[in-house]
Amino acid sequence: xxxxxxxxxxxxxxxxxxxxxxxxxxxxxxxxxxxxxxxxxxxxxxxxxxxxxxxxxxxxxxxxxxxxxxxxxxxxxxxxxxxxxxxxxxxxxxxxxxxxxxxxxxxxxxxxxxxxxxxxxxxxxxxxxxxxxxxxxxxxxxxxxxxxxxxxxxxxxxxxxxxxxxxxxxxxxxxxxxxxxxxxxxxxxxxxxxxxxxxxxxxxxxxxxxxxxxxxxxxxxxxxxxxxxxxxxxxxxxxxxxxxxxxxxxxxxxxxxxxxxxxxxxxxxxxxxxxxxxxxxxxxxxxxxxxxxxxxxxxxxxxxxxxxxxxxxxxxxxxxxxxxxxxxxxxxxxxxxxxxxxxxxxxxxxxxxxxxxxxxxxxxxxxxxxxxxxxxxxxxxxxxxxxxxxxxxxxxxxxxxxxxxxxxxxxxxxxxxxxxxxxxxxxxxxxxxxxxxxxxxxxxxxxxxxxxxxxxxxxxxxxxxxxxxxxxxxx
Numbered sequence: 194x195x196x197x198x199x200x201x202x203x204x205x206x207x208x209x210x211x212x213x214x215x216x217x218x219x220x221x222x223x224x225x226x227x228x229x230x231x232x233x234x235x236x237x238x239x240x241x242x243x244x245x246x247x248x249x250x251x252x253x254x255x256x257x258x259x260x261x262x263x264x265x266x267x268x269x270x271x272x273x274x275x276x277x278x279x280x281x282x283x284x285x286x287x288x289x290x291x292x293x294x295x296x297x298x299x300x301x302x303x304x305x306x307x308x309x310x311x312x313x314x315x316x317x318x319x320x321x322x323x324x325x326x327x328x329x330x331x332x333x334x335x336x337x338x339x340x341x342x343x344x345x346x347x348x349x350x351x352x353x354x355x356x357x358x359x360x361x362x363x364x365x366x367x368x369x370x371x372x373x374x375x376x377x378x379x380x381x382x383x384x385x386x387x388x389x390x391x392x393x394x395x396x397x398x399x400x401x402x403x404x405x406x407x408x409x410x411x412x413x414x415x416x417x418x419x420x421x422x423x424x425x426x427x428x429x430x431x432x433x434x435x436x437x438x439x440x441x442x443x444x445x446x447x448x449x450x451x452x453x454x455x456x457x458x459x460x461x462x463x464x465x466x467x468x469x470x471x472x473x474x475x476x477x478x479x480x481x482x483x484x485x486x487x488x489x490x491x492x493x494x495x496x497x498x499x500x501x502x503x504x505x506x507x508x509x510x511x512x513x514x515x516x517x518x519x520x521x522x523x524x525x526x527x528x529x530x531x532x533x534x535x536x537x538x539x540x541x542x543x544x545x546x547x548x549x550x551x552x553x554x555x556x557x558x559x560x561x562x563x564x565x566x567x568x569x570x571x572x573x574x575x576x577x578x579x580x581x582x583x584x585x586x587x588x589x590x591x592x593x594x595x596x597x598x599x600x601x602x603x604x605x606x607x608x609x610x611x612x613x614x615x616x617x618x619x620x621x622x623x624x625x626x627x628x629x630x631x632x633x634x635x636x637x638x639x640x641x642x643x644x645x646x647x648x649x650x651x652x653x654x655x656x657x658x659x660x661x662x663x664x665x666x667x668x
Contacts, residue, residue: 248279248299248472249593251558252524253464260308260457261295261315267396268319268389275322277315281472285414287314289321299472304410308461309453313390313404320389387435391442400451401443408436463524466490470497489518496528505536523552527559530566539569550582557590564599568606579603587619594620611640615647618654627665631658 257277265272275293283300290296295318297311305311394401412433443449470478470493478498482491496511509532515525530546533539546563553559560582567579583600586593601616618633634655641648 246281248281248468249558250279250464250467250471251527251553251556252460253279253468254558256457256460256464257297260312260461261319263397263399264312264316264319264393267393268316268323270319270323275319279468283472285411287318289318293322295319295322299468302465303469303473305407305465307403307453308458309400309403310407310410311403311461312399312453313394313401313407316390316393316399316404317386318390319393320386323389383435387439388442391439395442395446395448398448398451400448400453401439401446402449405436405439405443408439412436462490463493466494467497470494470501473498475499475502487514489515493528496532500532500535505532508532521548521552523549523556523559526552527562531562534562534566534569539566540572542566543570543575555585555589557586557593557596560586561593561596561599564596564603568599568602573606576603576607580607591619592623594623597623611637612647615641615651615654618651622654622658625661627658627661631655631662634658 254277257279258272261275261277262272265275270293275295277295277297279297279299279302282298283303284298285301285304286298287301288296295315297314301314302311305314390404391401394404466482467490469481473481475498478494482494482498484495492511492515496508496515499505499508499511509529512525512529512532516522516529519525526545526549530542530549533542533545543563543566546559546566550556550560550563564579564583564586567575567582580600580603583596583603586596587600590596597616597620601613601620604610604613604616614633615637618630618637621627621630621633631654634651637651638648638655641651
């Protein structure tokens with residue numbers, strides 16, 4: 194189950210309206226609602242962390258690593274094991290899921306005014322990781338479920354004895370008590386993460402101003418959306434209470450007036466503009482960053498907006514202005530290559546992408562795009578380079594389905610159908626398409642030298658896919 198920054202509107206059910214139905218019928222309704230609530234708690238404890246699309250971007254991930262590193266160390270965690278990722282969701286939210294992954298919604302980054310606000314959210318979410326709240330969430334769900342089970346048994350006994358009204362009352366009281374206990378549990382975890390986040394920022398020497406600013410944003414949003422201000426029906430403490438609890442802590446911190454590193458802040462403004470240009474409708478982007486704004490972030494955002502609108506010349510004009518200001522910036526070069534590639538000019542995309550890969554020491558996400566451009570030329574003279582680039586890419590970051598797809602195309606064009614099947618099996622396995630992964634792994638096993646590393650990998654994929662399919666069948 195994820196631990197979310199922003200409160201749910203309301204989880205508690207409304208009371209049943211008075212009606213002329215019999216007590217037994219009412220009891221059955223309450224029983225059905227309680228069983229539904231039991232199912233909800235089980236779902237919350239076991240649901241997949243990510244349903245939205247993941248946004249992978251080399252520049253964004255590099256910024257998140259650098260911005261989060263001192264906070265991660267302050268939390269006593271190993272920065273090599275913690276990831277900060279972005280998903281395409283316009284809501285203002287962040288959460289942690291299984292493992293040590295902090296997920297930011299794109300909407301949160303777009304609505305943040307500065308990097309310090311994002312760092313405040315990072316610190317809070319790391320508090321959930323360091324506090325083991327992901328694991329302990331199931332404990333809260335089990336405790337609430339236990340209360341409901343007892344009330345169901347007592348209510349059923351009362352019904353069997355002929356006390357329909359009494360049985361219904363017992364069940365309804367059990368529902369209320371269970372949900373109250375569960376919501377108290379989640380609010381306690383959120384308050385704990387707030388306190389831990391404040392401690393991490395203090396240890397890292399990072400101001401808490403951004404954290405308070407962000408909670409004030411949430412408070413304003415709550416009022417606009419009419420989020421209930423009754424703590425009983427909330428998964429999170431009231432924003433005003435969180436602000437009150439944290440203000441004294443932050444204002445007495447020596448880092449209170451410490452500004453964010455200007456270079457890091459400039460990188461954030463670039464990434465924020467880039468993200469807005471990529472995920473927002475072009476009209477919105479151009480409203481936020483009109484052509485009269487000649488700053489680097491504005492040009493960055495407009496380049497993506499124009500590219501999305503198929504105004505290739507306008508997009509390239511913005512990119513050329515960016516490169517004029519910073520001729521060897523790898524991310525501007527990456528964008529130039531992307532626009533060329535996606536505009537049907539893969540040959541022209543290769544030089545800027547090669548330089549971008551070189552200047553980022555082989556950054557896998559940019560290298561995957563270079564491999565794509567090399568393949569897209571349909572020039573077989575590029576196949577050797579494409580294979581080398583893509584094999585290095587998946588060796589450093591094997592969680593990129595498109596890189597595996599491109600590598601499969603390279604092998605297919607070279608006549609190596611077995612390894613093309615293996616690359617395709619890797620892609621399907623990563624995407625959770627177990628039947629297709631198994632089918633292609635079996636093809637690979639039929640054509641690869643036994644006991645070779647590729648053969649053993651195909652065996653692994655086949656075994657994992659069969660196991661997953663069997664579990665699905667049993668469910």
